[in-house]
Amino acid sequence: MLQVFQQIDAQLRQAMAAAFPEAAAATADQGLDPQLAAASKPEFGDLQANGALALAKPLGQKPRAIAEAIVARLQADPAFTALCLEPQIAGPGFINLTLRPERLAAEVALRLGDPRLGVPLADGPRAGAPAPVIVDFSSPNIAKEMHVGHLRSTIIGDCLARVLEFRGHPVLRLNHVGDWGTQFGMLITHLKQVAPEALNTADAVDLGDLVAFYRQAKQRFDEDPAFQATAREEVVKLQGGDPVSLKAWGLLCEQSRRAFQAIYDRLAIQLSERGESFYNPFLAAVVDDLRSAGLLVVDEGAGCVFLEGVSGKEGKPLPLIVQKSDGGFNYATTDLAAIRYRFAPPPAGDGAARVIYVTDAGQASHFAAVFQVAERAGWIPQGCRVEHVPFGLVQGEDGKKLKTRAGDTVRLKDLLDEAVERAEADLRRRLADEGRQEDEAFIRHAATTVGLAAVKYADLSQNRTTNYQFSFDRMLALQGNTxxxxxxxxxxxxxxxxxxxxAANTGTSDEISGLFATKDNPLSFSEPQEWALVRELLRFDAVIAEVEQELLPNRLCTYLFELSQVFNRFYDQVPVLKAPPQARSSRLALCRLCADTLKKGLELLGIPTLERM
RNA sequence: GGGGCUGUAGCUCAGCCGGAUAGAGCGACGGUUUCCUAAACCGUAGGUCGUGGGUUCGAGUCCCGCCAGCCCCGCCA
Structure with missing residues (x-):
């Protein structure tokens, strides 16, 4: 309905300009804003225009009189009267608009069998190959297992990538894995001493042990200055391309990669690995560039860029350290190199138009700093966007950081296993209660789908920016927004x-449309539950556009939940198969479009659907 | 000390460019099944939108102060 909305918006603007030419001229090129929005309540119709209220003061007229003048112009516009019934002026001066029922039915007919469900493709670029949007998400660390901390980035990032892809953007999904830097110095140094075989033989130790070794290495690093010095030297060796270090590094990465992939396969997440190490060859150039741009200052031996508008203690500007005093580079250097590479034109870069980072909110100031430096260094081309998409922490039901009973970090694998197990137990209980018989394959498939869907949906349905309280009981609940x-x-x-x-089976758009409605026999609806469903279905395109702009998956979730509610009301109160023939085909059409919309919406959330459960 | 995020019903949360009487879900209480899966539907109760100012025709939403919680702030990522 975006298109209809735009048409009416244009008609309103025209009507306002005609009714109040002087005021319109005073706004220069923008014209008067009708403040068109979806109606806040069903009894107000489909749309409401609030622009008359804002004009009352500048025009020195009563808002209702202004509204009446606008409505008079609208009613004289045949294009408008073809779309809407007579506008109603309500309250202090709201203009309430109701779309003609036959227009709504026609919009439904247009969407039947349309694989895009009325969602337009994004505007193409001016010329040449479209510039990609990069979504940087998930980003676990090599030699560690994925844990609950990676859940939100992975799920939210995947969803945003899906929405952008559906809108027709070429999307580069990048997994910026932590495969470089001090942590590797620590790990390799430690392994040289305790498990040297791990450094030259594939899979000599298993991943669980590796995680334990990592933990020990971290502890030694924090406590033992000598170990710390050796670890730092090891990093320099690795970054300098020492073959022994590189070999060890490669083995560790390969092992971790397989474990990550198992999780991604399970969650149906497509991701291209391009870790921090990828940017190693560019790190020195980043610092050189900053130096020649006059941004680099050596302070206490470290290469820094002092930030504008951010002051630390005693009012001194805060630095972003891009080269450590030992000559090594750090994550800020890597992040800068990544930005530079991603925006650089091919073949020396990705030529991205928009880069989106899905990481926890705790990194907000780090990204703000990195973005500022990249901007000042001139690495972000005109018209391109770089955005941090932050999200809150995953907390337990006690409101504290989610931990296992033993107090450890929750492994992502265990979390997914438990969700599926709980879904399966639930399903088996239900089958027993209802005396249903289902084979094992059905039970396992349904339980897996429901369990993983519950985990994803619970996360996505929450506004990203707030912390998120994780609860198996709530996410697997059979009723509510789940x-x-x-x-x-x-x-x-x-x-x-x-x-x-x-009729709900496959076919081309025209064939499907023709099954439900023809010119002689168009879709027709009579019950309020049908109209409610029609109106809800037609909102889909606007919701997708909004998610694309705001990067808030919970808006899509809210929509799908409301659509389901409206559908369930319809299903409960209006017969479909037992309806008289003409009503039956129109209702079947609604069911068809509703199923397609729910499936597409869930698909964009990364959630597959079931035929039976 | 500086910066960021958060504060809405008993609980978990929505609330879009500032619009009409602030919405869901859960939980509580009460109803609905000769009919397409009741994993559903219908109803009732429940709110000084942290707090004090300001902006304006109109503020949960914008601005300023304060309170509370969480997070970040030089060589970890």
Whole structure:
């Protein structure tokens, strides 16, 4: 309905300009803003224009009189009256608009069988190959297992990438794994002493042991200055390309990579690994560039760029350290090299138009600093965007950081296992209660789908920026704003299709549309529950556009939940298969579009659906 | 000390460019099944939107102060 919205917005602007030419001229090129928005309540119609209220003061007229003048112009516009019923002026001067029912039905017909469900492709670039959008997410560390801390970045990043792809952007999904830097110096130094075989033989120790070694190495690094010095030397060797260090490093990465991939496969997440090490060849050039740009200052032996507008203690500007006093580089250098590379035109870079970082909110000031330096260094081309998409911490139900009973970090694998186990236990209980018989393959498939969907949905449905309280009980709840509730709505529609709504099968857009409605026999709706569903279905394109702009997946979740609610009300109160023929085909059409919309929406969240559950 | 985020119903949370009587879900209480999966639907109760000012026709939303919680702040990422 975005298109209809834009048409009405233009008509309103025209009407306002005609009614108040002097005021419109005074706004220069923008014209008067009708402040068109979705109606805040169903009884106000479909859309409301609040612009008359804002004009009252500058025009020195009563807002209702202004609204009346605008409405008079609108009613004289045949293009407008073809779309809307007579506008109603309400309250202090709101203009309430109701779309003509036949227009709504026609919009539904347009979407039947349309694989894009009315969502337009993003505007193409002016010329040449479209510039990619980079989504940087997940980013676990080599030699560590993925844990609950990687959950949100992975799920949110994947969802945003899916939405951007659906809108037609070429998306580069990059896994900026921690495969470089001090941590490797620590680990390799430690392994040389305690498990040298791990450094030249693949899989000599298993991943769990490696994690333990890492922990020991970290502890020694913090406590033992001699070890610290050796570890730092090891980093320099590695970054300098020492073959022994490189070999060890390669083995460790390969082992971790396989473990990560198992998780990504399970969650159906596509991701290209391009770790920190990729940018190693560019680090020196980054510092050189900063030096020649006059941004580099050596302070206490470290290469720094002092930040503008950020002062630390005693009002002294805060530095971003890009070269350590031992000559080594750090993560800020790597992040700068990544920005420089990503925006640089091919073949020396990715030529990105927009770079999105999905990391926890704790890194906000780090990214602000890095972005500022990149900007001042001239690495972000005109018209390009670099954004940090922050998210809050995952907390336990006690409001503290999520831990296992033993107090350890929760491994992502264990978390997913538990969600699936709980979903399976739940399903088996239900089958027993209802006396249903299902084979093992069905049970396992349904439980896996529901369990993983619950984990993803619970995370995505929350506003990213706040901390997120993790609860298996809540996310697997069968009612409320949960994955099972949405999946069930899809299952209900699939049930209708199985029992006689055979028109809901595949076909081209025109064929499908023709099954439900023809010129002689258009879609027709009578019940309020049908109209509510129609209106909800037609919001999909606007919601997608909003998620693309705001990068807030919870907006899509809220929409899908509301759509499911409206559908369930419809399903409960309006018969479909037992309806008289004409109503039946229109209702089947609604079911079809509703299923397609829910499936597409869930797909964009990274959640597959079920036919039965 | 500086910076960021958060504060909305008993609990978990929505709330879009500032719009009409602040919304869900859970939990509580009460109803609904000869009918497409009741994993559903309908109803009731529940709010000084942390707090004090300001901006304006209008503020949960914007600005300033204060309080509380969490996070970040030179060679870890």
């Amino acid at each position: 994955a099972p509730y949405l999946l069930y709505a899809v299952v209900r529609i699939a049930g209708i299709a199985r029992k006689g709504g055979d």
